[in-house]
Amino acid sequence: MPDGPDVKALAQRAKAAAGVELGFTPLYLQVRQKMLDKIIAGTWPPGTALPSEQQLALQMGVSQGTLRKALDALAADRVIVRHQGRGTFVAEHDQRRTLFQFFKIASDEDGRLSPETLFCQVVERNGSAEERAKLAISGRKVWHIHRHRALKGRVVLVEDIVVDHARFPLLDTKVPLPNNIYELYERQFGVTVAKAGERLKAVSADDQQAALLGCEEGSPLLLIERTAQALDGTPIEFRLTRCLTEGFHYSSDLK
Amino acid sequence: MPDGPDVKALAQRAKAAAGVELGFTPLYLQVRQKMLDKIIAGTWPPGTALPSEQQLALQMGVSQGTLRKALDALAADRVIVRHQGRGTFVAEHDQRRTLFQFFKIASDEDGRLSPETLFCQVVERNGSAEERAKLAISGRKVWHIHRHRALKGRVVLVEDIVVDHARFPLLDTKVPLPNNIYELYERQFGVTVAKAGERLKAVSADDQQAALLGCEEGSPLLLIERTAQALDGTPIEFRLTRCLTEGFHYSSDLK
DNA sequence: AAGTGGTCTAGACCACTTA
DNA sequence: AAGTGGTCTAGACCACTTA
Numbered sequence A, B: 001m002p003d004g005p006d007v008k009a010l011a012q013r014a015k016a017a018a019g020v021e022l023g024f025t026p027l028y029l030q031v032r033q034k035m036l037d038k039i040i041a042g043t044w045p046p047g048t049a050l051p052s053e054q055q056l057a058l059q060m061g062v063s064q065g066t067l068r069k070a071l072d073a074l075a076a077d078r079v080i081v082r083h084q085g086r087g088t089f090v091a092e093h094d095q096r097r098t099l100f101q102f103f104k105i106a107s108d109e110d111g112r113l114s115p116e117t118l119f120c121q122v123v124e125r126n127g128s129a130e131e132r133a134k135l136a137i138s139g140r141k142v143w144h145i146h147r148h149r150a151l152k153g154r155v156v157l158v159e160d161i162v163v164d165h166a167r168f169p170l171l172d173t174k175v176p177l178p179n180n181i182y183e184l185y186e187r188q189f190g191v192t193v194a195k196a197g198e199r200l201k202a203v204s205a206d207d208q209q210a211a212l213l214g215c216e217e218g219s220p221l222l223l224i225e226r227t228a229q230a231l232d233g234t235p236i237e238f239r240l241t242r243c244l245t246e247g248f249h250y251s252s253d254l255k
Numbered sequence C, D: 001a002a003g004t005g006g007t008c009t010a011g012a013c014c015a016c017t018t019a
Helices: A007-018 A027-041 A053-060 A064-076 A095-102 A129-135 A181-189 A207-213 B007-018 B027-041 B053-060 B064-076 B095-102 B129-135 B181-189 B207-213
Strands: A080-083 A087-090 A105-107 A116-126 A141-151 A154-164 A193-204 A220-230 A235-243 A248-254 B080-083 B087-090 B105-107 B116-126 B141-151 B154-164 B193-204 B220-230 B235-243 B248-254
Touching (some): A053 A064, A095 A181, A129 A141, A129 A154, A129 A235, A181 A193, A220 B220, B027 B064, B053 B064, B064 B080, B095 B181, B129 B141, B129 B154, B129 B235, B154 B207, B193 B235
Antiparallel strands (some): A080 A087, A154 A235, A193 A220, A193 B220, A193 B248, A220 A235, B080 B087, B105 B248, B116 B141, B154 B235, B193 B220, B220 B235
16 A cells, blocks of 8 residues: 655645745755755855765655755756765866866867966956946956966967956955966855856957967957856856967857 | 565666677666667657657666656757657757757847848869868768858858768759758758757958958958767768857857 | 646665775 | 665656647
């Protein structure tokens, strides 16, 4: 004889009563949100090993299957990383992640490479209306980071990065910034970049850019406008990258 | 008392004995491959409604849960599309899919739009060594499709598409080609484009391109090199798109 | 009302890692 | 040997669509 016919329906209603309900939110998505909230709140900082699935299922009062669906969803968004036999961990901005998730420039012949930072400057200034809108901030001040980056020994990237001054106190004292800037955001400021959207255009190099990149004025450059967001969707960073695409390209998979 | 302790282990070994085994392939991936094979073979053409999960599970001799994991994997790769309450269908190249999966150009102000084809020419010619290598073909001949496409009434895209002559017999008799060329591949030639990789660069417009796009010679253009693949990974199409990015951009999500 | 995919449970066992 | 995530089953019920 099967036991209680509507255990999960009761659980569903119990969870639903507590949260905002529009129509129907499955249990596993409610669990996913609860776990995401803990990660956002810093209860489980990046790199932390989560409790085992069995323990989490007990804590949350759901079956292991439901708990796994929640973890699967978080893993699909790269919020957590799972290793069979080892455990489940909050995702970190190590070099590998930066290279594969956030760096899309590759050599035509040699594929993906890590860029080397040859110059880096941090300036405090007032943000333009556009910048403050993109960062959704009410304060006036922003940090402006300017970098020159090289691949295969040649400067091919010029970056202009703008972030909220208030969110990154004393950023200028961290100079020279490490090559991996998202690791800095994460470790020094508790800010996790979770995803980004990019808009690509072709533009002409002005005299300054031409001098930096060692090309002629008016040469075509790939312009990449990136808006990066935190785990909760808050915009964190606005970045313009100008890229010389002779021997290099931006790689995009359509699937 | 729980019944047979190793039902699935037996099933696993039975399946394993039949197929190529390197280490360990889970049942659900074996089921996924079997279903993919049927789709590739044309047993289930695009648009077909698959049997219900219950029926498929019975046919394959696995539980509904395992069958669902196989379908989930196929749905993640957009090979099939599922609709709660309606059924599961083999994915089709309708306008929506083309717009969201394979067309990444959007208006800076108005977002995603469908391009309009203003000019389209199909020519038969010998493929270059590079083209034949990219298409992995041994024959000499290719079709070269040249199109001019407009967004918001302005020509901003010039496309040069190269496909295997042998795979698309009498393609020139289909002129004028429909706006959605992947739908043509699918319906007229039984060729399904499943995924594509793109390489983006910034280049200068030559005199012809400048004339077509209504810009000055030397203007920066976004060059998109696409290689599109069939369900089994075979390269199907090599495509060069040159794009005027004034008021438009290429959109890419990093996650 | 019947059929479909979607969720959830409880429990067994496997593959893999670490000690 | 013990612990972790990964697979698989059998079965119940829910949300949604169509007739």
